[in-house]
Amino acid sequence: MNNLIKIGLSIILALVLLTFLVPIFWPYSPYRQHSEAVLKPPSAGHWFGTDEAGRDLFARVSIAIGISLSVGALSVLIGAVVGIPFGTVSAFSGGAPDILMQRGVDIFMSFPLLIMGLMFIAAVGSGLWPLVLAIGIAQSPRFARMARGCTLAIKESEFIEASRSFGASNTHIMYKHILRNITGPLIVQSVLFLSDAIMVEAGLSFLGLGIQPPTPTLGNLIRGGVSFLEITPWISIIPGAFLSVMIMGLHLLGDGLRDRLAPEFR
Amino acid sequence: MFGVVTIVFSVMRVAGGDPTYTILGHYASPEAQEALRHKLGLDRPLHVQYFDYLRRLATFDLGYSLLQKVPITGLIAYNIRFTLELSIAGFLVALMVGLPLGIIAACNPNGKIDHLVRIISLIFPSMPPFYIGIIFILTLAIMYPLFPPSGGGELGDFWGRMYRLILPAFSLGLFVSGIISRITRASMLDTLKKVHVTVARSKGLPEFTTIMKHVFRNALIPIVTTAGMLLAGILAGTVMTEIVFGRPGLGKLLVLSVNSRDYPVVETLLALYALIVAFANLGVDLVYALIDPRITYD
Numbered sequence: 001m002n003n004l005i006k007i008g009l010s011i012i013l014a015l016v017l018l019t020f021l022v023p024i025f026w027p028y029s030p031y032r033q034h035s036e037a038v039l040k041p042p043s044a045g046h047w048f049g050t051d052e053a054g055r056d057l058f059a060r061v062s063i064a065i066g067i068s069l070s071v072g073a074l075s076v077l078i079g080a081v082v083g084i085p086f087g088t089v090s091a092f093s094g095g096a097p098d099i100l101m102q103r104g105v106d107i108f109m110s111f112p113l114l115i116m117g118l119m120f121i122a123a124v125g126s127g128l129w130p131l132v133l134a135i136g137i138a139q140s141p142r143f144a145r146m147a148r149g150c151t152l153a154i155k156e157s158e159f160i161e162a163s164r165s166f167g168a169s170n171t172h173i174m175y176k177h178i179l180r181n182i183t184g185p186l187i188v189q190s191v192l193f194l195s196d197a198i199m200v201e202a203g204l205s206f207l208g209l210g211i212q213p214p215t216p217t218l219g220n221l222i223r224g225g226v227s228f229l230e231i232t233p234w235i236s237i238i239p240g241a242f243l244s245v246m247i248m249g250l251h252l253l254g255d256g257l258r259d260r261l262a263p264e265f266r
Numbered sequence: 267m268f269g270v271v272t273i274v275f276s277v278m279r280v281a282g283g284d285p286t287y288t289i290l291g292h293y294a295s296p297e298a299q300e301a302l303r304h305k306l307g308l309d310r311p312l313h314v315q316y317f318d319y320l321r322r323l324a325t326f327d328l329g330y331s332l333l334q335k336v337p338i339t340g341l342i343a344y345n346i347r348f349t350l351e352l353s354i355a356g357f358l359v360a361l362m363v364g365l366p367l368g369i370i371a372a373c374n375p376n377g378k379i380d381h382l383v384r385i386i387s388l389i390f391p392s393m394p395p396f397y398i399g400i401i402f403i404l405t406l407a408i409m410y411p412l413f414p415p416s417g418g419g420e421l422g423d424f425w426g427r428m429y430r431l432i433l434p435a436f437s438l439g440l441f442v443s444g445i446i447s448r449i450t451r452a453s454m455l456d457t458l459k460k461v462h463v464t465v466a467r468s469k470g471l472p473e474f475t476t477i478m479k480h481v482f483r484n485a486l487i488p489i490v491t492t493a494g495m496l497l498a499g500i501l502a503g504t505v506m507t508e509i510v511f512g513r514p515g516l517g518k519l520l521v522l523s524v525n526s527r528d529y530p531v532v533e534t535l536l537a538l539y540a541l542i543v544a545f546a547n548l549g550v551d552l553v554y555a556l557i558d559p560r561i562t563y564d
Binding site: 111112113114115118119121122195199202203206207208209222226229233236237240243244245247248251252 | 388389391392393394396397400401403404498499501502505506509510520521524525532536539543
């Protein structure tokens with residue numbers, strides 16, 4: 001494992017550990033409001049201080065990390081499940097269906113992720129599941145495009161031809177051979193898409209359109225602190241720092257994986 | 267473009283909620299709702315609504331904002347200035363910071379600057395632009411009050427607006443500059459290895475000229491491609507930056523209208539964003555033609 005992977009993975013694992021272990025050992029709940037300790041600076045008791053409702057920030061940040069990661073992971077899963085078959089089938093069919101589907105993908109790709117997410121949230125409403133769906137569907141064109149590219153690359157290979165001469169059906173070929181060979185670039189891209197998904201989730205929550213308080217997510221924690229920047233800046237700064245570190249870790253991991261698994265993408 | 271409008275329309279109409287709630291409030295009686303729906307034309311068959319939408323678009327009749335009850339065209343005309351300023355300024359900042367850093371880093375591989383640049387290009391794209399903005403506000407507007415933390419400035423006051431542009435443009439631009447410097451560096455490194463560079467150097471050209479004229483020009487192609495994609499990202503970034511800095515603009519308008527289910531505005535804005543992205547991509551293609559004489563368009 002090269003250095004990048006090591007660093008990236010350690011960051012992510014550290015964050016995951018944090019989000020799982022803290023609720024077990026930490027005395028404060030992320031939701032309980034301590035009205036006597038509102039807007040307190042970091043101290044021995046409350047390591048990150050408290051927010052405007054007296055909730056302990058350390059607990060909230062820890063949970064928020066987990067939530068952001070899960071939302072990101074779920075949406076990437078949705079994107080993959082929707083997008084990959086689409087792209088593979090499109091590439092396999094070739095000709096007119098391919099062009100038609102690709103036009104569709106092009107149209108969706110022209111929107112930045114955030115805007116697409118906005119569009120879906122506008123239609124469906126805010127909250128956890130609409131958010132996951134929104135980001136997931138917004139990601140599927142990218143997966144489709146990637147799957148199509150990889151499929152095209154190996155479609156004409158000899159072992160596929162060999163398989164066909166055995167009488168293998170198209171579906172069979174797609175399943176066994178193509179999917180197996182896509183996994184390398186797939187993993188790399190998934191990690192990078194995950195970081196994008198987390199960024200978009202944070203953005204949407206920051207705008208008030210994603211997950212609503214009191215459920216903490218890194219985005220809406222930052223949002224909560226904005227009104228208090230002058231007196232208690234850490235409410236925004238700390239979650240933001242964790243968010244940046246998480247995204248950075250994912251980038252490092254993705255780059256490291258790419259160097260190992262799919263170097264042709266450099 | 268046409269396809270985009272169709273998609274925007276279908277998403278909003280098919281999955282969207284019922285705007286009569288917004289207008290009349292939650293306690294409206296069903297009869298009032300029916301009446302309003304009829305007035306807005308929402309109870310006509312879907313394809314009729316679609317063609318009506320297209321027809322009105324063609325004549326720039328964008329309709330009225332449900333929330334603010336003013337013509338949408340006016341809203342857009344006012345806000346688009348601010349958003350365009352921000353996008354262009356942000357893009358320029360990204361280029362002005364990213365390109366030189368990338369070039370310098372490529373020319374001194376593994377030197378101190380190179381390491382610095384690589385670290386920067388790792389950190390900045392990991393920090394969401396609104397976070398960078400918040401940090402800026404904290405340091406430069408609150409702790410050391412150098413810049414006003416919010417507002418877009420009056421329309422007539424050019425320098426005031428420029429002044430207010432600086433922080434937002436930088437928060438948006440720095441995020442993107444990380445990506446640009448990375449691509450620039452990679453692309454330059456690739457080009458530097460190519461044969462014609464050695465040729466140019468052996469001609470005795472001063473190093474600066476070699477780099478600028480030969481290496482950079484040829485390295486530009488991947489940079490321009492990425493820049494095209496980044497434009498869309500910058501547009502998305504304006505949404506967040508406008509909210510953070512309290513600037514008026516299309517982004518803020520979009521968020522406001524999504525929150526209040528102000529569908530006409532949302533539809534229009536989304537279509538507008540798509541249009542801008544389409545134009546930006548066109549611009550990128552044109553720039554391609556400019557910098558690479560081998561590419562012609564039939």
